[in-house]
Amino acid sequence: MTEVIHQHKRSDAPAPPPPAEPVTGQAASQQFICNAVPVGVGGFALTTFTLGLYTSGILNAKGEVLVLALAAVYGGLTQFVAGLFALRRGDLFPAAFMTSYGAFWFSFVGLITYVVPHAGTAAPQAVTTFLCMWTVITLIFTIATLGTNWTVFLTFIVFDIAIILEDIGNGAGSAGIKHLGGWFEMLLAAMAWYIVMAEVVNETLKKDIFPLFPFKRSLIGNAA
Secondary structure, three states: OHHHHHHHHOOOOOOOOOOOOOOOOHHHHOOOOOOOHHHHHHHHHHHHHHHHHHHOOOOOHHHHHHHHHHHHHHHHHHHHHHHHHHHHHOOHHHHHHHHHHHHHHHHHHHHHHHHHHHHHHHHHHHHHHHHHHHHHHHHHHHHHHHHOEHHHHHHHHHHHHHHHHHHHHHHHOOHHHHHHHHHHHHHHHHHHHHHHHHHHHHHHHOOOOOOOOEOOOOOOOOOO
16 A cells, blocks of 8 residues: 555656556457357358258158258357357358348248248248248349358359259249259358358468468459
8 A cells, every 4th residue: 555655656657557448349349259150151051951951852851840940049040149249240241141041040940830831822832932032132142242252152153043943943843943952052051061161270270271262353343
């Protein structure tokens, strides 16, 4: 206590250090909010691959209820929460993608458990409408990937193909087209898993072991 009093009396005492940045500030918060992409995209990939196993006809369609459990927890809830963390971090594209497709899987559960059983003969139309609306969202995100890298861009191209095939397959009542869409769903999931692996491994090891192949120049005409 005496030492503190003496320091106040001395005119040549060193100036106190500047106050620490509040933990509620943006910079401080970013210290503990890391890249949420591997978490959210991991949920998207696993749920999509599992759906593809059934849509393609590889597994018995009666077991497709497994997808609902994954869609509710990993593809839906986990991905949505990861998107909120990305939003807080200021990563617009990952935040928009993960919150949107987290909501997609939530609504998919509602579609299968409530809409389809109650829609009767209009069920195929309801499923097709659902898919077509999400096709619009997916195409918008595909345009946005022109500002990312080749891996993300090509992943969304495959995503577009998969969901359009499902649009056509459900709308036309063609099992063959839906099965083909299921194969593209599994390819989409594999490419998404590569993104997860690249993000986690490269960040953890501090090396670009799994490249994401950035654009050498922008695909929309501006310098990268």
